[in-house]
Amino acid sequence: MFSDKEIIEGCLRKEARFQQLLYQKYSRKMYGICLRFAKNRYEADDILQEAFVKIFKNLSRFTHSGSFEGWIRRTFVNTAINYYKKNVKHSQTEDIDEQWEISSRNETPVQKMSAEDLLQLIHSLPDGYRMVFNLFVIEGYSHSEIGEMLGISEGTSKSQLARARKVLQIKIEKLYSE
Secondary structure, eight states, X not given: OOOHHHHHHHHHTTOHHHHHHHHHHHHHHHHHHHHHHSSSHHHHHHHHHXXXXXXXXXXXXOOSSSOHXXXXXXXXXXXXXXXXXXXXXXXXXXXXXXXXXXXXXXXXXXXXXXXXXXXXXXXXXXXXXXXXXXXXXXXXXXXXXXXXXXXXXXXXXXXXXXXXXXHHHHHHXXXXXX
């Protein structure tokens, strides 16, 4: 097993076996990021491919000052955000009240769901909600960072997160009350 440093050096020498090792080591974990941001597996595949192209192209810029996996992860998140910006018109907004019937029940959310079920619910969120939810809840970015990344205000980020959570809660309640 090669260390990240050895893999990086091999990739910088353009050795295919080290490029393959890098891909094998990180593709599965990074695909999870792609799936969380994409609408479907086809988009996730596109993001995965695009991000790895960026990684191989910019590998010489990695400064070894932080973790290599963190650098790769940030590249994937940024690629997913850029993919979203490139493929979505920001002028289109969806009113939550028009999309889902608001429930007035205060039932406790379901405690146990499979990861696949939860992923499907996240995929069903409108694009803006899904992006903010993933960046804040899963990736751990602040609202001000999300605002900068997506070109929205901090307040919009907070609002979209609150709406995303409400939509997910309603969908979970509806799913398990049937």
